Every structure is written in C-alpha cells, then in structure tokens.
Amino acid sequence: MNGQFEQLSCQELVELVTDYLEGMLLEEERLRFDEHIGRCDGCDVYLEQMRLTVSMLGHVPKDALSPEAEQELIAAFRGWRAS
Amino acid sequence: MLVREYQPSLVRVARMYVPTQVAAEEVAAETWLAVLNGLDRFEGRSSLRTWIFRILTNIAKTRAVRDGRTLPFSALQEPGRVPEAAVDADRFLDPEHPRWPGHWAAKPQPWPEDALLASETRSRLAEAIDALPATQRAVISLRDIEGWSSEEVRNALDLSETNQRVLLHRARSKVRAALEDYLNEAGA
Numbered sequence: 001m002n003g004q005f006e007q008l009s010c011q012e013l014v015e016l017v018t019d020y021l022e023g024m025l026l027e028e029e030r031l032r033f034d035e036h037i038g039r040c041d042g043c044d045v046y047l048e049q050m051r052l053t054v055s056m057l058g059h060v061p062k063d064a065l066s067p068e069a070e071q072e073l074i075a076a077f078r079g080w081r082a083s
Numbered sequence: 084m085l086v087r088e089y090q091p092s093l094v095r096v097a098r099m100y101v102p103t104q105v106a107a108e109e110v111a112a113e114t115w116l117a118v119l120n121g122l123d124r125f126e127g128r129s130s131l132r133t134w135i136f137r138i139l140t141n142i143a144k145t146r147a148v149r150d151g152r153t154l155p156f157s158a159l160q161e162p163g164r165v166p167e168a169a170v171d172a173d174r175f176l177d178p179e180h181p182r183w184p185g186h187w188a189a190k191p192q193p194w195p196e197d198a199l200l201a202s203e204t205r206s207r208l209a210e211a212i213d214a215l216p217a218t219q220r221a222v223i224s225l226r227d228i229e230g231w232s233s234e235e236v237r238n239a240l241d242l243s244e245t246n247q248r249v250l251l252h253r254a255r256s257k258v259r260a261a262l263e264d265y266l267n268e269a270g271a
Contacts, residue, residue, distance in 0.1 A: 010185055018248060057208070
C-alpha cells in the first residue's frame with residue numbers, strides 16, 4: 001500500500017500515539033499507524049503500555065480533602081445557604 | 084457535593100499559577116467564596132464547571148501578580164517550542180540507519196500483569212505525576228484521573244486544542260516511561 005518512503009519509523013510513531021488515541025489522526029495517517037502496529041512488536045507493546053498507563057491513571061484515587069478543610073468548606077456552604 | 088468533587092482539581096489547576104500547595108489551596112478557597120457570592124447570579128450560559136474554573140484562573144493569575152511572580156504566560160499557554168521526545172532518542176536506531184532508520188534499538192518489553200496492580204507501582208505512578216511540570220500535571224490530572232473531556236479541559240485551562248493535546252502527550256509519555264523504568268527493573 002505504501003512505498004518504503006512513506007512508512008512511519010518507530011521513533012515517529014511514538015509521537016503520534018496520543019493523536020491516535022484521541023482520534024485526531026487523518027485517515028491516511030491512521031492507516032499508516034495501524035499498518036505499522038500490525039508489523040512491529042515494539043510499537044505494539046508501546047501502544048499497549050500507553051493504553052495501560054491511561055487506564056491506571058483512571059484508577060488513581062482522587063486526592064481526598066483533608067477532613068478539616070472539608071468541614072470548613074461544608075460549614076461555609078451551610079452558612080451561605082442559611083443566609 | 085460540589086466542593087468535594089471540584090476541590091482537588093481546583094488546587095491542581097491553581098498550582099499552574101502559584102508556587103506552593105498552600106497558596107494553591109488559598110486560591111481554591113477564595114474561588115469558593117466568589118462562587119458562593121455569585122451563584123444566585125449564575126445564569127447558566129456556560130456550564131457551572133467552566134464558570135468555576137474561569138473564576139479560579141482569574142483569582143490565581145491575580146494572586147501570582149500580587150506575589151510578584153512573573154507569569155510566564157507564553158509558557159503557560161504553549162507547551163514550548165523545544166520538542167520533548169516521548170521516548171529517549173537513544174532507544175532508537177539512527178534516523179540515517181541504512182536498513183532500519185528510526186526503529187527500536189531497545190524495544191519495550193511487555194509489563195508483568197501482576198505488577199501493575201501492586202501498590203508500589205501505584206506509588207511510582209503518583210510520583211511520576213508529581214514530577215511533571217505544572218501545566219502537564221494539570222492536563223493529565225483533569226483528563227485521565229478526573230475523566231474530563233478534552234473540551235472541558237481546554238475551557239477550564241484556556242488552552243487551544245493542539246496545546247491541550249501536546250501537553251497531554253508529553254505528560255502521558257513521561258508517566259509511561261517512569262512506569263517502564265520501574266517495571267523493567269522490577270521484572271529483571
């Protein structure tokens with residue numbers, strides 16, 4: 001499909017991973033990306049690691065407020081509502 | 084409730100503008116006061132979240148100026164002109180390599196699945212996020228930890244679509260690299 005010339009190198013591909021995951025690649029770029037992933041173990045693993053990274057980030061506990069700060073804010077809210 | 088949901092994000096975003104965690108928490112507190120005062124006048128022209136973050140960034144910028152902190156506006160808004168590689172160049176063969184230009188010299192190894200759930204891995208992940216520059220940290224936190232859409236992040240942080248994506252890319256790439264360092268070492 002593509003000449004040697006147009007193929008993505010691995011070094012180029014890693015810079016496109018976010019655009020790829022965000023669905024922002026143009027059709028032709030996406031095809032070249034998918035084609036490369038299909039034949040390259042290293043990039044296949046790399047893409048999987050980026051997906052795993054995003055998925056692990058989704059499980060990071062959101063910073064809890066300190067209980068004191070939370071109480072203060074709740075009190076401020078109640079005070080405002082009551083006024 | 085509103086406060087519990089937004090407070091961590093407000094503090095993270097405020098950290099883009101002010102130098103310390105304490106200052107960021109003060110900015111967030113001031114923001115809540117402004118929100119409480121203005122809530123009955125909030126007309127719903129923008130989403131509540133967008134409105135709250137606009138208030139926050141204004142307060143944070145004002146505070147930064149008051150504290151005599153020069154606001155690196157171009158640095159805040161733009162990911163920077165110097166490209167940062169997602170993966171160190173020495174992981175690849177030379178771009179002029181006769182047979183395999185730019186191919187992996189040391190390709191990534193699959194991560195051991197059981198290690199991904201280990202608490203040590205999670206703390207490495209947290210450290211990697213903390214080590215990011217403030218703008219990258221704010222973007223990755225809102226997108227990937229809080230689960231916001233790219234449009235919501237762009238509105239809250241006043242970033243262009245491209246800049247949002249570049250910052251996200253740099254942040255995710257660095258976090259992946261930190262995990263790889265740790266997991267390869269642990270698996271070795």
